[in-house]
Amino acid sequence: MTRKNLITLAWVSFATSMFFFFLFTTEKTIENLLLTILISSMYSFVLGGGNGLVNDFLNKKFPWSEATTKRAVISIVTILITNIILVYFCNYINFVVFQKSATTEEYFLGKYNFINWFTINIALLISAFLHAKGFMEELKKASKKEVVEQKLIAKSANAQFESLKNQLDPHFLFNSLNVLSSLIDENPIQAQKFTASMSKIYRYVLEQKDKELVTVEDEIEFAKIYCELLKTRFEDSVNFIFDIKREDLKKFVVPLSLQLLLENCIKHNLATSSKPLLIKIFTEGECLCIENNLQVREQIKESAGIGLANIVQRYALLTKRNVFIEKSDDYFKVKLPVLAEKPNFVNNVASDDDVVYERALKRVKEIKSFYSNLISYIVVIPLLVIINMISTPEHLWFYWPMLGWGIGVAAHGLSVFSIGRNWEERKIREILEKENNSYGK
Template identity: 75%
Template sequence: MKRNNFITLFWVSLAVSMFFFFAFTSEKTIENFLYTILISMLYSFVLGGGNGMLNSFLNKRIPWAEATTKRAILSIASILILNFVLVYFCNYVNFVLIQKAVTTETFFSEKYNFINWFTINVALLISAFLHAKGFMEELKKTSRKEVVEQKLIAKSANAQFESLKNQLDPHFLFNSLNVLSSLIDENPQQAQKFTASMSKIYRYVLEQKDKELVTVEDEIEFAKTYCNLLKTRFEDSVDFVFDVAKEDYQKYVVPLSLQLLLENCIKHNFATSSKPLVIRIFSDGGTLCIENNLQVREQIKESSGIGLSNIVQRYALLTKRNVFIEKSEDYFKVKLPMLSAKPNIVSVKPDDEIKAYKRAQKRVKEIKGFYTNLISYCIIIPFLIFINLFTGSRSHWFWFPALGWGIGLASHAFQVFGIGESWQEKKIREIMNQQKNRNNGNI
């Protein structure tokens, strides 16, 4: 327990002792006042401290959020056993050792069994309150933590993805202007055509850059248009070969991936009429491949690698499949995974999410209902016992509501935490998961 809890117990015991001293003590002496404080602190620190330490211990070993059913069963069993032991210990120290009102034999007689039973119910009330309070605090803490984590993950992923996509605009524009500036000097007429074509291509860039995935067919058509522009500048120095299977056209790749890789081919390799640069775009085993013969150009400054790293990072955000890079003395190849379907960015459908929320809400209400029932039992039954014993009634009628309500409370506990609808749902899910795993193994 924390230091603040001990301070709270001290003030509670002091307040209780003052109440009993001024309300029920006939001889108001300093000695009796000290006795009252001692007895009050005995019960406060032993019962309150013991239940508090038990709750803290269970919170560390078996948190509510990780194993609700197991924790509830252990909490009920442990508080019953612990309070039974602590109450008998406190009462024995109080009546036998401190007040010396009775002997040990008398303390364990039938008369004091009723007093012990009454005190046990009061202790159970305190313990039930502490455990219910701990459950609600843990539930709120877990809910806040999950919400914050999901918001941070979503914000981080969105920011990272937007950052990657925003790199495309300046990268594409910079390379296109370099090509245009070269054409203006070499062939002004072609430069005009290039400018018109570049505007069409840039329109495609603006349309597709906000998309997470595009079809292979759209990307190939765009790549062909872009290759025609490159062909305008390099003429016979560069050859492009497209050999993508028609059945792969409806698969998906990240947008502008071919354009970035084509730029890299031109940027890092020299091309002449005698030694043309041959760039092949083809499909191979579920991947879209871009391959060129290696004719490495001497670099004045080291490349930033923004194009290829951009593609790799965008794929990492969308799928577990990797981008493969192969390099030999003769060729350089990049393999892009072709996805058969767009991945679900949201793992749970809205309808399923609503149903899951309603189930969780219903579960929380069931648990809260049980603890409300338990706290009510611990308040009302001791009150009935008090009335029955101190009114001098010969018949102990409090046993009937205590046993009847106790049986109902036990049934409620089994229904909420172990046996009942929740247990049936668990078994159904378990059987369905087994059948699902068996079917997956046969595929």
């Protein structure tokens, strides 16, 4: 129970006690006022608080979003048993202990059966309202989550597209082929090694292009092969230092991020034998770092920064940790977050997601319609009961609208939360998951 709920129950207790005191109490004394407030508070906090605690417990153990039909059945059974016990307890305290209008034997022998039955119905309606309110709140959260997931899918598709364009960098391929062409005549053996390294690099690109994360060990092994190509191309103009902690090798980073950053180092900096470019790749804290001494190359066209922005965007889809960039007069450094475990992030086929989203919207409308019907029933029926008891207590006509409308609400609920529909949706989800797994393989 939250503080807000306790305050609400206090106001309900006060309003109810004032209503009964001024309209139904003949002797308006301080003693009777305090007794009325005490009795109203007991009913409000015991019935309202008890049902609230039961609802909170069921929300934790049997969330609506995970098992709707099971939760509905458990809720009906639980609130029925709970409210019978709570109502008999409250009425016993009220009539036997406080008002002393009956003995314990008279109370349990049936003197207050009608009052107990009437109070149980009111309590059940209030409890049903609380459960409906809880379901609507969870439904709103699920709808918001669905929207966020759709946005993530769209962002992921765009990021993967940009990633693929960057992975197959045409400048790198063009430069590598030029180096290979010159090596074929000058050093055929070195040309063969260069070709083998290039094949390893592009095999790695094809293997990792659909993955969200790879181990640091795999990424470092790939980076070393890539650095060998750069070393062949630039000779003594570029030097590399690797310093990776052993315990970080089994952690995860975004694939091909080092390739993009190494290419950026070469692209934006001068590298000559007299002023070699030194590139360091090392782990620092929970980050994989790549750092180079700053020897800025004059460029006719300003860099768009697509490669680095692509890495930042892909990390944003997977973790809340940021990619950090440090720049001074002497060096340029990029820190990539190293993840201890893979996040639970699944890319779905866009067309399947559109279908699922449309079905989700339709489902939301059906559920909202049912709960609008249920809430109307909860509000109107108690009013009819009160009117009947005040106007013609000898003729209990409220049974007919309560039963007729109640059957209609129950039928509506069965059509919305039918077991067959849940089974069908579950099988569809299983089929889609199998298809997605087969695509991943």
